[in-house]
Amino acid sequence: xxxxxxxxxxxxxxxxxxxxxxxxxxxxxxxxxxxxxxxxxxxxxxxxxxxxxxxxxxxxxxxxxxxxxxxxxxxxxxxxxxxxxxxxxxxxxxxxxxxxxxxxxxxxxxxxxxxxxxxxxxxxxxxxxxxxxxxxxxxxxxxxxxxxxxxxxxxxxxxxxxxxxxxxxxxxxxxxxxxxxxxxxxxxxxxxxxxxxxxxxxxxxxxxxxxxxxxxxxxxxxxxxxxxxxxxxxxxxxxxxxxxxxxxxxxxxxxxxxxxxxxxxxxxxxxxxxxxxxxxxxxxxxxxxxxxxxxxxxxxxxxxxxxxxxxxxxxxxxxxxxxxxxxxxxxxxxxxxxxxxxxxxxxxxxxxxxxxxxxxxxxxxxxxxxxxxxxxxxxxxx
Amino acid sequence: xxxxxxxxxxxxxxxxxxxxxxxxxxxxxxxxxxxxxxxxxxxxxxxxxxxxxxxxxxxxxxxxxxxxxxxxxxxxxxxxxxxxxxxxxxxxxxxxxxxxxxxxxxxxxxxxxxxxxxxxxxxxxxxxxxxxxxxxxxxxxxxxxxxxxxxxxxxxxxxxxxxxxxxxxxxxxxxxxxxxxxxxxxxxxxxxxxxxxxxxxxxxxxxxxxxxxxxxxxxxxxxxxxxxxxxxxxxxxxxxxxxxxxxxxxxxxxxxxxxxxxxxxxxxxxxxxxxxxxxxxxxxxxxxxxxxxxxxxxxxxxxxxxxxxxxxxxxxxxxxxxxxxxxxxxxxxxxxxxxxxxxxxxxxxxxxxxxxxxxxxxxxxxxxxxxxxxxxxxxxxxxxxxxxxxxxxxxxxxxxxxxxxxxxxxxxxxxxxxxxxxxxxxxxxxxxxxxxxxxxxxxxxxxxxxxxxxxxxxxxxxxxxxxxxxxxxxxxxxxxxxxxxxxxxxxxxxxxxxxxxxxxxxxxxxxx
Numbered sequence: 001x002x003x004x005x006x007x008x009x010x011x012x013x014x015x016x017x018x019x020x021x022x023x024x025x026x027x028x029x030x031x032x033x034x035x036x037x038x039x040x041x042x043x044x045x046x047x048x049x050x051x052x053x054x055x056x057x058x059x060x061x062x063x064x065x066x067x068x069x070x071x072x073x074x075x076x077x078x079x080x081x082x083x084x085x086x087x088x089x090x091x092x093x094x095x096x097x098x099x100x101x102x103x104x105x106x107x108x109x110x111x112x113x114x115x116x117x118x119x120x121x122x123x124x125x126x127x128x129x130x131x132x133x134x135x136x137x138x139x140x141x142x143x144x145x146x147x148x149x150x151x152x153x154x155x156x157x158x159x160x161x162x163x164x165x166x167x168x169x170x171x172x173x174x175x176x177x178x179x180x181x182x183x184x185x186x187x188x189x190x191x192x193x194x195x196x197x198x199x200x201x202x203x204x205x206x207x208x209x210x211x212x213x214x215x216x217x218x219x220x221x222x223x224x225x226x227x228x229x230x231x232x233x234x235x236x237x238x239x240x241x242x243x244x245x246x247x248x249x250x251x252x253x254x255x256x257x258x259x260x261x262x263x264x265x266x267x268x269x270x271x272x273x274x275x276x277x278x279x280x281x282x283x284x285x286x287x288x289x290x291x292x293x294x295x296x297x298x299x300x301x302x303x304x305x306x307x308x309x310x311x312x313x314x315x316x317x318x319x320x321x322x323x324x325x326x327x328x329x330x331x332x333x334x335x336x337x338x339x340x341x342x343x344x345x346x347x348x349x350x351x352x353x354x355x356x357x358x359x360x361x362x363x364x365x366x367x368x369x370x371x372x373x374x375x376x377x378x379x380x381x382x
Numbered sequence: 383x384x385x386x387x388x389x390x391x392x393x394x395x396x397x398x399x400x401x402x403x404x405x406x407x408x409x410x411x412x413x414x415x416x417x418x419x420x421x422x423x424x425x426x427x428x429x430x431x432x433x434x435x436x437x438x439x440x441x442x443x444x445x446x447x448x449x450x451x452x453x454x455x456x457x458x459x460x461x462x463x464x465x466x467x468x469x470x471x472x473x474x475x476x477x478x479x480x481x482x483x484x485x486x487x488x489x490x491x492x493x494x495x496x497x498x499x500x501x502x503x504x505x506x507x508x509x510x511x512x513x514x515x516x517x518x519x520x521x522x523x524x525x526x527x528x529x530x531x532x533x534x535x536x537x538x539x540x541x542x543x544x545x546x547x548x549x550x551x552x553x554x555x556x557x558x559x560x561x562x563x564x565x566x567x568x569x570x571x572x573x574x575x576x577x578x579x580x581x582x583x584x585x586x587x588x589x590x591x592x593x594x595x596x597x598x599x600x601x602x603x604x605x606x607x608x609x610x611x612x613x614x615x616x617x618x619x620x621x622x623x624x625x626x627x628x629x630x631x632x633x634x635x636x637x638x639x640x641x642x643x644x645x646x647x648x649x650x651x652x653x654x655x656x657x658x659x660x661x662x663x664x665x666x667x668x669x670x671x672x673x674x675x676x677x678x679x680x681x682x683x684x685x686x687x688x689x690x691x692x693x694x695x696x697x698x699x700x701x702x703x704x705x706x707x708x709x710x711x712x713x714x715x716x717x718x719x720x721x722x723x724x725x726x727x728x729x730x731x732x733x734x735x736x737x738x739x740x741x742x743x744x745x746x747x748x749x750x751x752x753x754x755x756x757x758x759x760x761x762x763x764x765x766x767x768x769x770x771x772x773x774x775x776x777x778x779x780x781x782x783x784x785x786x787x788x789x790x791x792x793x794x795x796x797x798x799x800x801x802x803x804x805x806x807x808x809x810x811x812x813x814x815x816x817x818x819x820x821x822x823x824x825x826x827x828x829x830x831x832x833x834x835x836x837x838x839x840x841x842x843x844x845x846x847x848x849x850x851x852x853x854x855x856x857x858x859x860x861x862x863x864x865x866x867x868x869x870x871x872x873x874x875x876x877x878x879x880x881x882x883x884x885x886x887x888x889x890x891x892x893x894x
Binding site: 029060 | 718719721723724726727729731733735740821824825
């Protein structure tokens with residue numbers, strides 16, 4: 001009995017001994033951290049230092065009534081890692097990257113030294129999520145974007161992330177590429193990277209951000225941009241359309257808008273090699289809703305619908321071909337992933353052509369065969 | 383792991399061993415002598431300084447002397463006057479060896495009579511409300527049933543309120559309780575064995591079971607364990623159940639308790655044993671499964687879809703009550719990246735102006751909630767509104783406004799508190815394990831949290847109730863095995879009893 005009591009007391013003492021130890025492992029109180037939401041990376045041309053601008057939550061000035069406020073913390077260092085650590089000499093709190101949502105890279109870094117260096121820290125570090133959205137600033141510095149004011153959200157980084165996601169889903173005028181995808185594409189075969197590009201615009205006499213198409217990369221270096229309109233057709237070609245409106249001229253004074261039903265969109269690729277030339281045919285099947293149209297058309301008017309469908313298919317095919325042609329001739333970077341397609345289906349063939357892939361890609365013959373079916377005209381009385 | 387796995391040696395008794403009721407029988411106890419004066423004197427010495435003992439001396443028409451003993455207030459005076467006293471006075475029985483037989487057969491108008499010779503039986507009879515009749519020249523005493531107690535009626539128990547189904551509840555009188563069982567189970571297969579417990583209180587217990595269903599091993603084990611106990615007094619069934627459980631230091635229940643006859647009958651029909659204790663409305667049922675913590679009588683009386691949903695709610699509520707404080711602490715203190723960003727920002731904004739670390743806040747709030755709960759139970763009902771004002775306003779709203787506590791902690795603790803109220807039978811298990819999870823999470827984050835969870839599950843799988851595992855692992859999952867676990871299967875699907883019973887077939891439906 002006595003031994004039993006001693007045993008119990010011993011356990012209680014052991015447990016009590018543990019209590020003061022809590023926090024020795026990874027415990028950081030929420031009031032000791034600065035929560036980083038977005039990061040902009042620039043490079044000082046003169047010194048060669050990286051300049052980092054972090055958007056962090058301003059917990060002191062945030063309140064229930066006023067909402068969340070943010071502030072910018074700027075630091076500098078020879079490497080990104082050093083720069084992040086240097087932030088400690090300015091702010092008392094430890095930077096916490098676990099809730100980071102976007103990483104803005106300046107045009108200059110992307111053009112001159114490539115983006116791989118800039119995303120490396122965030123991929124390697126344990127804290128940041130791999131679903132961070134990476135984007136390119138078309139302004140002079142990446143910091144300029146963070147200085148703007150969001151229209152709907154007081155946290156600009158969250159606003160940018162939402163814009164990218166929603167824009168991709170609703171208009172398909174920008175591509176949503178998260179950090180792990182960036183790394184995947186960079187290390188994959190026959191596939192080049194695209195990232196969303198942002199610039200500043202004036203809205204109601206206030207500067208705000210706007211998505212502006214996508215940036216095209218060769219390797220990890222920026223080589224050019226696609227306009228938002230072209231991006232839509234580009235996404236069609238790579239089967240990434242999640243929604244959007246296809247506008248075309250039916251006749252000289254009739255402009256039609258079709259809303260694409262993405263759940264019914266199917267794209268298939270067939271490639272063919274003839275002598276030294278590749279031929280790629282893309283077949284797109286999709287369903288669409290008639291969104292806006294001056295013509296008097298409803299579901300019973302099948303002849304007219306037939307004609308509209310035909311015209312839409314022709315126009316879509318032409319537009320997609322134009323965009324791919326532009327990529328082939330102007331940028332010569334396989335952002336459509338055609339090379340990857342060959343790599344997956346026929347690795348031996350890819351082995352042979354991979355060295356001169358850019359040449360093959362530039363000479364590739366593209367054929368686009370869209371099939372559009374209008375399933376809903378939005379009933380109107382005839 | 384020695385602490386967690388202390389194997390107990392439960393020697394289950396041999397199946398055919400005959401249970402020995404009342405083993406403490408002594409051959410050399412004082413008995414009655416043939417002289418009535420001596421006997422009367424002896425009884426009066428035994429009950430010296432007890433003014434409630436009434437001794438009445440009478441003579442019948444044949445001048446035969448009688449002595450009546452009874453305890454005042456325990457007997458029914460109507461029975462005593464009309465059916466015992468007046469026939470005795472009018473009788474013509476003469477002194478002789480057959481006097482007792484004549485009295486029993488021709489005079490006394492009481493249904494339950496017996497003759498005893500031991501002083502011990504006389505004491506018990508007097509203290510239980512019976513009347514003892516001593517006859518001149520006899521070394522035997524007649525015990526006449528004249529019991530009459532005041533008792534509470536058969537009411538609905540407060541902590542097992544039923545929405546539908548039977549509402550009767552047990553009261554404090556053993557015989558009334560047994561009658562409630564017998565009324566529902568009208569078969570000779572229902573056995574009710576008396577068992578005396580308590581050296582001083584001499585409390586009567588009753589062990590009920592359905593003979594053809596009960597597992598004899600469990601029954602023998604119960605007798606075996608009861609025989610080992612010699613306790614001073616038994617005021618409630620808990621005195622017994624804490625002494626005979628398998629793991630005396632476990633937080634979890636190992637014997638079932640209920641106050642409703644319908645649930646006792648339901649358990650008897652599943653091959654369980656019920657133990658009644660005189661003076662307590664609570665009935666113990668064994669063996670006990672872990673899942674019985676979440677089963678209530680209403681489950682079986684309402685639509686099975688609804689019953690299944692509420693049962694799943696009850697099971698999840700237990701885990702939520704135990705796990706949420708620890709989980710929240712682990713996430714906020716160690717794994718911030720796992721919290722959704724917007725929620726995280728709100729929590730961070732709240733926490734930036736609060737003085738204490740989360741773990742201290744959590745501990746404080748949990749203890750305050752336990753204070754409130756206990757106060758709510760014990761206080762007189764007319765000060766109830768004061769408690770809710772203090773609880774809700776002062777501790778909730780004002781503490782947040784004064785920036786002593788942050789709102790998310792109050793929400794988490796409040797949530798944990800509400801969910802813990804869904805399973806009142808788990809009491810200690812919830813309160814204590816909740817703190818264990820909290821401190822493990824505060825110590826090691828999710829890692830510690832998972833460690834305690836694993837330890838908890840190992841412990842649950844180690845629990846036994848009278849040699850029957852509380853959580854059973856089935857090699858093959860059949861519908862009949864799981865029909866009454868997470869869901870309450872429809873009655874047309876309840877074809878088999880739980881396999882603690884002897885006879886497994888419960889329901890047969892003829893094919894048309």
